[in-house]
Amino acid sequence: MGMQSDIKLIDENGLRIDGRKPDELRPIKIEVGVLNRADGSAYIEWGGNKILAAVYGPREAFPKHTQNPSRAIVNARYNMAAFSVDERKRPGPDRRAIEISKVISEALEASIFVEQFPRTSIDVYIEVLQADAGTRIAGLTAASVALADAGIPMKDLVVGCAAGKIDGKIVLDLNKEEDNYGEADLPLAIIPRTQEIVLMQMDGNMTREEVRQAIEMAKKAALFISNLQKEALRAKYEKGEIQKAEENLNAEVNKGE
Amino acid sequence: MDLSKKIVLPGEEIDINGFKQGNGLYFEDGKYYSYQLGLIQVYNNFVNVIPLSGKYFPSKNDKVIAKVIEIAPSFWVLDINSPYPAFLHVNDTPWKPASGELGKILNVGDTVYAKINEITESRQIWLSIKEPGLRKIEGGHIITVQPSKVSRIIGKGGSMVNMIKESTGVKIQLGQNGVVWLDGEPEKVLEVIKILKFIEEESTASGLTDAVRSRLEKSR
Incomplete structure (x- = not known):
């Protein structure tokens, strides 16, 4: 945000620098259960973003004074790998990472039935391997899939999307150039069933009407991404299990001959 | 629908x-x-x-396999593979050790097959081994499986687990918490571990008992 340049972010045909229409998302791919040690895990590729999410717990919260006798605490940790951006990112939590960890924890907590597990913690690790703008939302989207994979009770799969303003126009899902040279970025996450907003931040300036428009746009996209999450989970757990077992059985029989 | x-x-x-x-x-x-x-x-x-996934959540009268992690003056603290530790009081065991000598009966690292006796409101879990069949476990191998898959491994009326036991001659003790104790010839135990993992992966498939039977016959 705020960087100056002569680059035109929207060309004369109304297309953006990566050829997308104003309301077009970047390609998204979600994979479930990619890590064996974690209780639940997911991997997401969202445009140029590559993010791993791992969930542990509910487990006894440590240190003990962090335990809450009436509910579980949700600990999300957002971390960017040193190699995730063009110029080496200094490892370790910085002001930005601490803030993102906090807002993601709170967004997930809004959906999880925390009161079912007093004195425990649910730990969510989000590792950004490659960043290309919109990592907090991509990380959150992967984290809620990982939570479902870990069998944690929740109201719904939290999902999000960003919208923003570039060259005076409201567009969906900014990429890195648009984020750097655009006028505003508004990440948003919702509980899709109730459309309750669980995370919303804004960087830059927009008018009241533009914000309203951006929220509508991001919500609509989030509902679409919600279906991708569900498909990814079903792909792991349904996987034509019955056919698979039959194939295995046939293979066994053939080997025996 | x-x-x-x-x-x-x-x-x-x-x-x-x-x-x-x-x-x-x-x-x-x-x-x-x-x-x-x-x-x-x-x-x-x-x-x-x-x-289909998730941790074990204890409920009353479940039989679990628990590992001692700490010794207190009159009770043991055990790990039952759930978010909360479990406790076993001396009065809920068949033994009567002198106070402070609990370590002579069950030491840290020992395993017991126990029943969940009580769960208090603040999620304190109390175990008991005062019932026939419940005991200290000695020898054998311990593996863990997904707790929600234990009923699938047991099968209808124990059909699945009995079939495995009969075919391989391995002694199997299943805890509701997903901890499984196996005892038998090493090769057979390895075979059973493979079969349990197979059941775990394919737990939603129909005709699983037949698939397992054909595996067992092949390995014999």
Whole structure:
């Protein structure tokens, strides 16, 4: 945000620098259960973003004074790998990472039935391997899939999307150039069933009407991404299990001959 | 709508069709929704969502395999593979050790097959081994499986586990918490571990008993 340049972010045909229409998302791919040690895990590729999410717990919260006798605490940790951006990112939590960890924890907590597990913690690790703008939302989207994979009770799969303003126009899902040279970025996450907003931040300036428009746009996209999450989970757990077992059985029989 | 054997995701609406609300569902604005990833099961007029993954959550009278992690003056603290530790008081065991000498009977690292006797409101779990069949476990191998898959490994009326026992001659003790104790010839034990992992992976498949039978016959 705020960087100056002569680059035109929207060309004369109304297309953006990566050829997308104003309301077009970047390609998204979600994979479930990619890590064996974690209780639940997911991997997401969202445009140029590559993010791993791992969930542990509910487990006894440590240190003990962090335990809450009436509910579980949700600990999300957002971390960017040193190699995730063009110029080496200094490892370790910085002001930005601490803030993102906090807002993601709170967004997930809004959906999880925390009161079912007093004195425990649910730990969510989000590792950004490659960043290309919109990592907090991509990380959150992967984290809620990982939570479902870990069998944690929740109201719904939290999902999000960003919208923003570039060259005076409201567009969906900014990429890195648009984020750097655009006028505003508004990440948003919702509980899709109730459309309750669980995370919303804004960087830059927009008018009241533009914000309203951006929220509508991001919500609509989030509902679409919600279906991708569900498909990814079903792909792991349904996987034509019955056919698979039959194939295995046939293979066994053939080997025996 | 056919309710049984359908995979549901968190937040998915479930039409309970006149049945009663069981486990794994929540009620909001006049509708029922699943709160976890699982399989729908209708049992005794109750609709339940059986989780496909997740930690073990103790319920009363479950039989579990627990490992001693700490010794206190009159009780042991045990790990039962759940978010909370479990406690075993001397009075709930058949032994009467002198006070402060609990370590002579069960030391840190020892394993017992125990029953969940009581769960207090603040989620304190108390075990008991004062019942026939419950005991200290000696020798053998311990492995863990997904707790929600234990009933699949047991099979209808124990059909699956008995078939494995008879075919391999390995002694098997299953804890509801997903901890499994195996004792027998090393090669046979390895074979059983493979079969248990197979059942775990394919737990939602139909005709699983037949698939396992053919595996057992092949290995014999």
